[in-house]
Amino acid sequence: MSCFRKAVAFGVTGIMAVSAGAAPQKHAMVVSIHHDASDAGLEILKQGGNAVDAAVAVGFALSVVLPQAGNLGGGGFMLIRDHNGEAHFLDFREKAPAGATPNMYLDQAGNIIPGLSTRGYLAIGVPGSVAGFAYAQKHYGKLTLAQDMAPAIKLAKMGYTLSEEEARALHSTNLTKFPESHRIFQRDGDYYKTGDTFVQPELAKTLQRLAANPQEFYTGPMAKQLADTVHTHGGLLTEADLAAYTVADRKPLVGHYSTGGQKYDVVTSPPPSSGGIVLLEVLNMLSGYDLPKLGGDRSEAQMHIITEAFRRAYMDRGDYLGDPDYTVLPLAQMGNERYASAWRKTIDPVKPTPSAELRRPAGFMPPPPAVTPVKESTQTTHFSVVDSDGNAVSTTYTLNGLFGCGATAEGLGFLLNNEMDDFSSKPGSPNMFGLIQGPANAIAPGHRPLSSMTPTIVTAASKHGKPGELRLVLGSPGGSTIITTVINDLLSILVNGLSVQAAADAPRFHHQYLPDVLDVEKAFPVPVVEELRAAGYKVSRANEADEKNPGVWGDSELIEVNPKTGALEGGHDNRRKFGKVASY
Helix, strand or coil: CHHHCCCCEECCCCCCCCCCCCCCECCCEEEECCHHHHHHHHHHHHCCCCHHHHHHHHHHHHHHHCCCCCCCECEEEEEEECCCCCEEEEEECCECCCCCCCCCCECCCCCECCCCCCCCHHHCCECCHHHHHHHHHHHHCCCCHHHHHHHHHHHHHHCEECCHHHHHHCCCHHHHCCHHHHHHHHHHHCCCCCCCEECCHHHHHHHHHHHHCHHHHCCCHHHHHHHHHHHHCCCCCCHHHHHHCCCEEECCEEEEEEECCEEEEEEECCCCECHHHHHHHHHHHHCCCCHHHHCCCCCHHHHHHHHHHHHHHHHHHHHHCCCCCCCCCCHHHHCCHHHHHHHHCCCCCCCCCCHHHCCCCCCCCCCCCCCCCCCCCCEEEEEEEECCCCCEEEEEEEEECCCCCCCECCCCCCEECCHHHHCECCCCCCCCCCCCCCHHHECCCCCCCCECCCCEEEEECCECCECCCEEEEECCCCHHHHHHHHHHHHHHHHCCCCCHHHHHHCCCEECCCCCCCEEECCCCCHHHHHHHHHHCCCEEECCCCCCCCCCCCCCCEEEEECCCCCCEEEEECCCCCCCEEEEC
């Protein structure tokens, strides 16, 4: 879509890095939230696998070592860009079961029944992770699926050592409510402690079966076992739903912008991800500003302009986006440079625009749905891979809520998603994470719910038909904050000159139109927060009153290719203490 290929002009300023990342490497790199998963990917690269093989290995390994988000029972997106410049976006997002109905989470008075779309078996969408990873390996990998899955099988069979943070996470009451989950993850109340080895024999057997035949997840004995479990407990998932599941190999969105005389292509996520088009819309709005001249990274003046762009793009997100297989989406209009220019004219240079007073520029977009706009889970995980040939993979996948719906597939050892909450249970009302949802994202059989997951790859701009050199591989979990986290990271590195590690660690800020609140992490510099409040923003510092809560969100697992040396530089988010940059 040519309308996305618009130049976004930025200036450049140098900002001192706040922490050191991994030593630069010339060959290959894997960055993920868990050291065992990163090592699994690196092991596959050293065996001759490519970036896709390594990503598949990481994805399956995380299903073992990160049960709160890594998964077999969820879904996600994988963005692939090979060294020849060819890009693919694999959509293995969950789907609504055939028995799903628009009002399935409402009472007789039309009000949302609390917890029905978030907890238990009725919250489960048709899982896509197994199909997605198997598809990726078959079409774009070099090794076999069994080779790629071998590290995950070993981790499940032999176990892995729990850190304090991991052991504490397994105390979740979301698991306690379900006997199978309570047995596996909490030893029936004899809770795991720091330093314990967590062994998962049922999951190991499931992974071995899938390595031999991944289609068994969707047809055959495993599919029947899974569907019977869900049906017994009142859920909608059936064998027919599983058999009908397909992976969508979509064309990524591509944006083009420049900064400091350097031009870049931004390869990013199409719907049902809302992230890519919102990312491009924000960058187009910011194209009229020389951000570094306003101040340094995270300065009040720079944050004001970026926040106002967030506010406007999230308004469009809520009104218009949904499953592209069933809904005509105004992507061309949202990515139009003239539309961005019209939005930009509505931004006051020093004062925020209250969301209640925001009016969309006329003449560009179709009429919005007639609903009052009204959050999405933070329990997602992202990982980035680059191999020695320059192939890159950016993957984000999820169970949605913490440990998904809380229920474990009986006899199979993996947790199930609560992805149905990402639909609009009632258009105009918030889901479990506060995001605005319109009728384009209503519940319907076979539909994929809207997502904020935004796996993204940045390259130097192509010239004379030749692909540009790889520059950044990025993404994050964080529900509705995913998009703004990716934008924070991209601007910090390419515009404000932060190192990839400094960008991963920098305090984050977020605005999503409604509620009309500028969210910042607890560690955000207080003087800047006070300046923003004086400018007129309602600023919320995350978990400010809770002394034990770090007040953070997201998890940036980034790879940068140094444009001068060609070396790979990794940024693991230090908000999570058990992740790793693995490289050679």
